[in-house]
Amino acid sequence: MGSFVIAAGAASPSGITATRYFPCPGHSHLGTATEADVQTLIRDTYTLGAFFVRVYSNGRNGDSTGRSRVNTANGAHSVSIPASTSGAFEDTANTNSLVTTDLLAAVIEITGSSGSVLISGIAFVLTASTNSTILAGSGATANNVSAGQTSDFYIAGVNSGSTTEANSQVTIRNTLTLAFMRIYVSTNTINTGTTTYKSRIDGADGSQSLSIGFGATGSFEDTTNSDVIANGSKLTYRIVTSGASGALGYNATHMRCVGSAPLMAASQETTEVFLGDAYQPIHGNIDDGNFDTNTRITLRTAVRVNQLFVRVTAHGVTAGVTVYARQNGASTALSVVIAQSTTGTFETTSTTLDYVAADSVNYFIDHGGGGGSISISIIAAGVAVQPVVYGILVDWNGDGDFADDNESITTRVLSARWRRGRDAES
Amino acid sequence: MVTPGGYLDIEVVDDTGIFSYDSTFFGTSTTVRPGKTIAIIFQHETSTFYMFRGIIESITPHPASRTATIYAVDAFERFNRTTIIGLTSTGSATGGSNPTQSHLIVPTIGSTGSGSTGNPIAVILDTVGGFTSTQRSISEPGATLGWWAEYNVTALDALHTMEEHELRGRIFIDGQGRCVFHSSTHRNGTTSAYVVTSADFQDFGYNVSINSVVNSARVTVHSRNIPLSGTTEILGSMLVDTIPQLSTAAPTNAITLIIPFTQLGSNAPQVPRHRDGSSGTTGEWATRSTRDLTGTTYDPATITAFALAAAAMQVTITNTATSAVFITYPPGSADTKTTLYVYGNAPAYAALTTTTDDTASQASFGIRRATKDFNFFTTSSDGERVAAELVSSTFLNPRPTGAKLYIAATDTETRRQILTRELGDKITVTSPELNVTSKVYEIVGIEYSLTPEDGSDTVTYGFLQATWNLDTAS
Numbered sequence: 001m002g003s004f005v006i007a008a009g010a011a012s013p014s015g016i017t018a019t020r021y022f023p024c025p026g027h028s029h030l031g032t033a034t035e036a037d038v039q040t041l042i043r044d045t046y047t048l049g050a051f052f053v054r055v056y057s058n059g060r061n062g063d064s065t066g067r068s069r070v071n072t073a074n075g076a077h078s079v080s081i082p083a084s085t086s087g088a089f090e091d092t093a094n095t096n097s098l099v100t101t102d103l104l105a106a107v108i109e110i111t112g113s114s115g116s117v118l119i120s121g122i123a124f125v126l127t128a129s130t131n132s133t134i135l136a137g138s139g140a141t142a143n144n145v146s147a148g149q150t151s152d153f154y155i156a157g158v159n160s161g162s163t164t165e166a167n168s169q170v171t172i173r174n175t176l177t178l179a180f181m182r183i184y185v186s187t188n189t190i191n192t193g194t195t196t197y198k199s200r201i202d203g204a205d206g207s208q209s210l211s212i213g214f215g216a217t218g219s220f221e222d223t224t225n226s227d228v229i230a231n232g233s234k235l236t237y238r239i240v241t242s243g244a245s246g247a248l249g250y251n252a253t254h255m256r257c258v259g260s261a262p263l264m265a266a267s268q269e270t271t272e273v274f275l276g277d278a279y280q281p282i283h284g285n286i287d288d289g290n291f292d293t294n295t296r297i298t299l300r301t302a303v304r305v306n307q308l309f310v311r312v313t314a315h316g317v318t319a320g321v322t323v324y325a326r327q328n329g330a331s332t333a334l335s336v337v338i339a340q341s342t343t344g345t346f347e348t349t350s351t352t353l354d355y356v357a358a359d360s361v362n363y364f365i366d367h368g369g370g371g372g373s374i375s376i377s378i379i380a381a382g383v384a385v386q387p388v389v390y391g392i393l394v395d396w397n398g399d400g401d402f403a404d405d406n407e408s409i410t411t412r413v414l415s416a417r418w419r420r421g422r423d424a425e426s
Numbered sequence: 427m428v429t430p431g432g433y434l435d436i437e438v439v440d441d442t443g444i445f446s447y448d449s450t451f452f453g454t455s456t457t458v459r460p461g462k463t464i465a466i467i468f469q470h471e472t473s474t475f476y477m478f479r480g481i482i483e484s485i486t487p488h489p490a491s492r493t494a495t496i497y498a499v500d501a502f503e504r505f506n507r508t509t510i511i512g513l514t515s516t517g518s519a520t521g522g523s524n525p526t527q528s529h530l531i532v533p534t535i536g537s538t539g540s541g542s543t544g545n546p547i548a549v550i551l552d553t554v555g556g557f558t559s560t561q562r563s564i565s566e567p568g569a570t571l572g573w574w575a576e577y578n579v580t581a582l583d584a585l586h587t588m589e590e591h592e593l594r595g596r597i598f599i600d601g602q603g604r605c606v607f608h609s610s611t612h613r614n615g616t617t618s619a620y621v622v623t624s625a626d627f628q629d630f631g632y633n634v635s636i637n638s639v640v641n642s643a644r645v646t647v648h649s650r651n652i653p654l655s656g657t658t659e660i661l662g663s664m665l666v667d668t669i670p671q672l673s674t675a676a677p678t679n680a681i682t683l684i685i686p687f688t689q690l691g692s693n694a695p696q697v698p699r700h701r702d703g704s705s706g707t708t709g710e711w712a713t714r715s716t717r718d719l720t721g722t723t724y725d726p727a728t729i730t731a732f733a734l735a736a737a738a739m740q741v742t743i744t745n746t747a748t749s750a751v752f753i754t755y756p757p758g759s760a761d762t763k764t765t766l767y768v769y770g771n772a773p774a775y776a777a778l779t780t781t782t783d784d785t786a787s788q789a790s791f792g793i794r795r796a797t798k799d800f801n802f803f804t805t806s807s808d809g810e811r812v813a814a815e816l817v818s819s820t821f822l823n824p825r826p827t828g829a830k831l832y833i834a835a836t837d838t839e840t841r842r843q844i845l846t847r848e849l850g851d852k853i854t855v856t857s858p859e860l861n862v863t864s865k866v867y868e869i870v871g872i873e874y875s876l877t878p879e880d881g882s883d884t885v886t887y888g889f890l891q892a893t894w895n896l897d898t899a900s
Contacts, residue, residue, distance in 0.1 A: 131842060175839075389470075390876065392436065394482070395463040396452040402465065406452050409438060413878060414493065418434040418466065418478045420849060421871030421895065422598045423502040423582060 003049070003301040004133040004383065007123035008106070009281025012289035013056050015116025021069065022106045023252055024122050026138030027158040027285045031108060031119070035072060036184070037251040038140050039103040041221060043180040044256055047127040048096040048104070050300035051077035054121030055086040056291070062112020068124065069105040070096055077124075083112060088360075092300060121281055121297045135178065135257045137161075137237070139285075142186045142249035145241050152200060152236040154378065158285045159253055161236065162377065165203060169234040173307040173349055173382045179226035180256040181208040181237075182219060187249035190214040193242025199227050199255075200236045208255070214243055273314075273373045279326075280363040280379055292329060296360040303355040307382025308334050310346045312374060319370030325353055325381055326362045334381070338374070352384070392416065431502025432599050434464065434478050438494050445494035446487050460484055464498045465603075466876075468845055475845045477874065479603030500599040501557075505582035508554045546576075547588050547597070547607050554581045563606045591802055593812055596870075598849045608850045618866055619851040620843050622831070630857045632829035639824055641787035642795035643816035646779040647809040778806040782813040787822040829867055831855065831894040847872070853894065871895035 008028035020031025023038035032038055053066040063083050068075030075096045079089035098104065106122045126133055139159040145151055152168040153161030161168040183197050192214050199206030207225040229235065241248050273288070279295040280286045289295065310323045321338045323346075324331035334353040336346040355361060363379050391410045393402035402408065444451035449458045459482075466478040480500040487494045547564055551557040576584045589595045594610035624630070788794075796816045803809065831853065835841035847853075851869050855862055873893040 131839075389468070390477075391467045391469070393465045393467065394452075396457050398462065412438040412440070413876075414437045414439060415878075416434065416436045416466065416876040417874065418432065419871065419873045420432045420478065420500070420599065420601060422596060422849070423431040423505075423586070 003125055003127040005123050005282075005297070005299050005301055005303065006126050006134055006136075007052075007121065007281070007283035007297055008138075009054075009121045009284030009295065009297065010056075011120070011278065011280050011285060011287035011291075011295055013118045013120045015057075015059075015118045016108065016110065017060075017116045019107060019109045020140070022108065022119065022122050022140060023136065023138035024104065024106045024124060025134060025136040025156070025254070025283055026252070027140070028119050028122050029158075029285050030140050032140035032251070034186070035069065035105055035107070037142070037186045038138060039069075039105045039184070040134060040136060040138065040252060040254055041180070041182050041219065042098045042102040042104055042134075043100050044098075044128055044132045044258075045100065046098040046132070048075065048077075048098050049092075049125035049127055050123075051079065051091040051094070051106075052121065052123040052297050052300065053079050053081070053089045053106075053108070053119065054294065054297060055081055055089065056118035056120035056294045058084055058086040058117050059115035060084065060110060060112045060117045061115050062110065064111065064117055065109040066122070067107050067109065068096055069103075069107050070098065071103050074107075081108075081117070084115070086118075088296075088298060090298065090300075120294050121284075123283075123297045123300075125299075125301045127301075132256060132258045134254055136252070136254035138252040138254060140251065142251050144187070144247040144249040145239055146247045147190050147241050147243035147245050150238065150240045152238050153253065155235045155237060155255070156380065157283065157378065159251060165200065165236055165238070167311065167313055167377050168236045169203075169345075170236075170311070170378055170380050171307075171309055171345065171347060172229050172233050172235055173231055174229075174384065175231055176229045177226055177258045178206075178208065178229060178235075178255045179258070180221060180223060181210065181225075182221040182252070182254055183210060183212075183250050184219050184252035185212060185217045185248060185250050187247070188212070188215050188217045189246030190241055190243040190248055191245045195239065195241045195243075195248055197237065197239050200238045201227060201229065201233050203234070205238070212248065214246075273375050274365055274367060275373050277367045278365045280365065282361050282363065282381065286363075286376065286379060292326075292362065292364070295362040296326075296329075297362075298358065298360045299355055300357050302357050304384045305334060305353045305355065305381045306351070306384040307347065307349045307380075308336050308351075309378065309380040309382065310336050310338065310376060311378040312338055312343045312346065313377055314373070314375035315341055315343050316372035317368055317370045317374045318372050319368035321368045321374050322366040323376075323379060324364045324366065326364050327353070327355060327359050329360070331364055331366070340370075349382075432478065432480060432500030434466065434480055434496075434498040436496045436498075438496060439492065440487060440494040441492040443487065443489075445485055445496070458485060464496070470841070470845055476602040477845075478601060480599075501603060501605060502582060502599060504556075505554060505585060506580055508581040510550065510553055510576045510579050510581055510584050547585065547605075550576070550581050550584045550588070551605055557605055561602075561604050563600070563604055587801070590798070591800060593815060596850055600848055606849075612850060613868065615852070616866065617852060618854040619847060621854040621856075621864075622833070623856040624858060626833070626840060628832040628834050630829070630831050630855060630860065630862075632826035632860075634824050634826050636791055636794075636824050638821065638827045639787065639791045639794045640796045640816055640821040641784040641791065642793050643782045643813040644779060644795060644797045645781075645809040645813040645816070646777050646799045647803040647806060648777050648799065648801050778809055780806060780809040780813045782810075782817045784817050784822050791824070827897070829895070829897070831867075833894065844874075847894070868897050869894050870897045 006025040008022055008024045008026040010027060010029040013028060014030045016031050018033070020033060021035040021038050022028050022031045023040060025040070026038065048068060048070075051066070051068055055064075058064070058081065061083050064081040066077075066079040066081060066089060068077035076094035077091040077096070078094075079091050081089055106124075108117065108119055110117060135156050137154045137157050137159050143153075143160045149163070151161055151163050152165040153159070154168050155170060178199065181197075181199055194214070195212040197210040197212060197220065199208040206227040208222045208227055209225065210220045210222050212220055237253060239248070239250075275288070276290065278286075278288055278290050279292045281295045282297065305325060308323065308325055315321070315338060317340065320340055323336050323338070325334040326332065332353050334348065334351045336348050338346050363381075365374075365376065365379075367374070391408055392413050393408050393410075395402055396407055397404055438445065440446075442451075443449055445458060447458060448455055452458055462482045464478075464480060464482050465476060468475045468477055478498075478500070480498040481504070482496060482498045483503070484497045485494060486497070548562070551562055576587070579587075585597050588607075589597050592610055594613045596606075596608040596613060598606055600606050783793075798812060798816070800808065800812065833840055833844060835844050847869060849869050849872065853867050853869060855865050855867060872895065
């Protein structure tokens with residue numbers, strides 16, 4: 001069994017003035033009026049648990065409501081956001097059962113006549129009987145890729161990337177299987193040919209691949225192939241647009257991720273230039289905002305993180321820069337130091353950070369106090385599969401539990417062998 | 427005798443004698459004793475998995491090596507040590523009516539007098555005690571029994587009888603210590619819980635022996651037809667010189683006696699009475715007063731009786747007097763007044779034997795016969811069905827048996843599988859080394875080994891390895 005948080009975040013969101021739909025997971029920068037653009041196609045059986053909405057600011061003169069959406073209908077979750085009220089809003093009481101082919105999204109319903117609401121975080125807890133979850137780089141605003149172009153996109157965070165594959169790659173530090181790769185094409189004015197969309201592993205094509213004819217829009221999904229990802233592999237999506245004119249616009253990209261845990265990754269279309277300290281959401285879009293609370297989400301499920309990954313594309317800060325995983329407003333030991341004038345990938349895998357369900361989490365870029373800027377395209381935390389912790393317990397006092405002093409003899413065990421079976425030959 | 431059910435063998439550090447007989451480390455000087463509940467749990471992410479739950483059988487210190495060995499067993503051992511004197515109630519898990527006095531041989535459940543294996547299993551667990559509705563899992567049964575009763579057998583034997591009557595039934599103790607019964611319906615299912623190839627496991631092997639061949643079956647169904655009337659035959663008797671004194675208040679104002687049948691009977695047994703020297707009629711066998719050691723005569727006790735099994739009846743004697751009551755004369759009285767008799771009418775009995783042979787297989791491998799007796803099937807068709815299944819094509823030729831799949835928690839998926847797979851689950855195995863391709867097996871046993879990665883006080887991780895003992899699933 002695995003419970004993971006799926007989130008959409010934005011460090012510096014734009015305001016919405018009408019009901020808007022958001023992807024989750026993905027990027028919550030700006031919702032869309034077209035729900036289909038941001039829906040995630042479910043490819044497993046899940047329980048959709050705790051619902052979290054972070055309102056960055058709220059100048060709207062009417063009440064708002066956040067809801068889960070399942071198959072274009074309201075789900076079980078809802079949070080009421082009073083007029084002119086910002087902060088964190090949660091529904092931890094309700095759940096939805098999700099089955100394969102369900103379509104998941106979130107909505108913020110707006111009332112009132114003036115003012116806007118800025119959403120910087122949306123999250124759910126997704127629980128499956130297996131270690132199954134969703135990796136997504138989805139956004140409400142379509143990313144347009146011109147004809148005849150090869151681009152590599154982030155597997156998590158925003159729905160964008162770079163023409164330089166290395167800038168979009170993130171290193172996986174778990175073993176996992178990716179399947180049901182899907183892209184939702186909202187516009188397609190490519191004039192001819194077939195656009196290909198494929199998984200990329202360590203700079204080579206993966207097994208998953210899609211063909212998108214010129215002018216074709218809608219949902220495209222590889223339901224046949226899968227990719228087994230080894231520890232240390234670098235992942236991206238690649239899109240190779242056909243034709244000589246026009247563009248293909250897409251919103252949702254995601255895959256089912258089984259056998260291990262996902263990344264909590266925030267990324268940016270090109271790279272984001274930081275001139276000072278900045279707080280970032282754990283998933284979604286990184287930006288130059290510097291608002292600690294506004295970028296946090298509450299996990300509502302325990303998470304063990306054992307990798308922090310940062311990709312730096314330029315570094316002109318006259319000091320070292322440190323990126324931290326944050327826990328309840330404090331920087332933790334899970335951090336990477338980016339020495340002055342260095343670029344590339346920076347990663348730590350030697351520190352383990354255990355978040356508990358009540359923790360509110362985000363990332364922090366400590367600019368280091370020097371002048372100049374640093375450009376970062378990805379911050380990702382690798383969610384470790386929780387280790388197995390065993391216990392050998394004896395009810396010494398016979399009171400029916402193992403909770404009394406010294407009733408755990410775990411630390412004294414040198415070895416154990418046991419058998420379960422029938423009392424007969426089969 | 428330790429049964430070959432589940433067991434747990436742990437070696438622990440004991441450098442200060444905390445696991446010794448006189449230790450007070452865990453409580454008082456009598457705390458470290460066998461009989462305590464022990465469990466192995468694994469916590470993974472938000473879930474807790476019980477991998478074993480049983481009772482400590484022995485604790486053996488090894489002072490020279492500063493270690494101790496703790497050995498525990500699962501509930502099979504308890505079943506083995508519990509004797510079913512008589513079964514007097516139906517199971518709570520699947521319902522049913524209580525036995526009544528209307529039939530000497532008690533039908534398992536329902537007004538039709540027929541029952542199914544799930545219900546007797548519940549009755550057995552009720553009798554053993556300690557297996558609440560949350561500590562048992564009895565799947566819907568497949569076999570229908572014409573009648574059913576047990577007397578003076580161990581609970582383990584009684585459960586095995588139910589397994590046999592289900593033919594492809596499975597009774598086991600799961601990781602939580604629950605008693606689980608899988609009907610043949612469960613075992614015949616084809617849904618595979620886990621698909622493995624050579625890359626996923628450490629080893630896979632089996633043996634092929636001629637002993638796996640069954641090409642002849644002799645199945646006997648012991649049928650009993652129950653007549654509805656008649657009260658003249660002696661069904662059972664017992665010497666009553668050991669019947670205890672009945673006081674005037676609970677708990678000893680009533681006693682329950684289990685009296686073996688001389689022969690199987692039907693109908694309500696006649697109320698037990700003192701034998702008075704002559705036989706047979708109601709008047710001569712009227713209940714008599716009893717007297718105590720001083721010879722004082724009291725009103726008679728209330729005596730009721732009903733049959734509870736093929737081999738015995740249960741007799742309850744309740745003291746309705748105001749003083750202590752003896753049910754009979756003290757030892758040394760005349761023999762004719764120290765024997766308790768129960769009268770009824772013996773049922774008809776017939777043994778229906780079915781023999782099935784496959785001559786082609788016998789020509790190749792000799793006659794390899796399975797002989798089975800089924801006490802609780804009523805008709806010969808049940809025997810024919812069982813015989814046909816015993817001599818099905820699956821068993822006519824030597825086949826791989828004793829398959830073992832060795833799997834280690836080397837990655838997320840194998841770890842999860844080790845934590846979640848249970849007996850009865852199906853595993854689909856592909857092993858090119860043995861030319862096995864997508865063959866479905868059923869887990870019939872799991873052996874675990876756990877070695878902490880270090881021996882320090884901070885150890886929380888364990889290296890877990892399991893061996894799944896497999897049988898062909900169909």
